[in-house]
Amino acid sequence: MKGGRKIQTAINGAREELDLRVTVRRADEIGEVPMWERAEQRLSLVPIGKARPWDEVLIERITGEQPVVTTLKAVxxxxxxxxxxxxxxxxxxxxxxxxxNGKRWFARPVASFRCVPSLCHVLHVEVSDPAAEMTAEAQRRELEQIAAELSDALTVAADALSR
Structure with a gap:
């Protein structure tokens, strides 16, 4: 598209307008012959939120709504x-x-780690008893502490490997 004008080509039999981004320049400095070139097509990235798995959304919903049923089958x-x-x-x-736990539904803290044998002695992570009732804030703090401990352990391991 140049200056709001659309190009029609014989390819589409002039039934529909074909919208193409083009640039126009002269074939040479003194000539009047136009050179039409297709403009570079660039993809525009549109950020979208990361889709959450349905089970994570459902777990959050159940712990938020606290249904009166007490079995997994009923839930x-x-x-x-x-x-x-x-x-x-x-x-x-x-x-x-x-x-x-007899009173309410709660999400268990999830911790899964894959241990490289040479680093196993460096990593030591403790997860609290899942039967203990934890608020979302307490879970967040505990996970932040685990992440900090893992970060420290990985730094020590990286230093040891670089020697």
């Missing part, structure tokens, strides 16, 4: 339709990350 039956999944799919996905 799965109650929320399966809202996430568009079968009860048989929802129940196993909820069995490890959430638990009912």
């Amino acid at each position: 799965s039956q109650r929320y399966a339709a809202s996430v568009g999944r079968a009860v048989e799919t929802v129940r196993p996905r909820l069995s490890k990350p959430i638990e009912h």
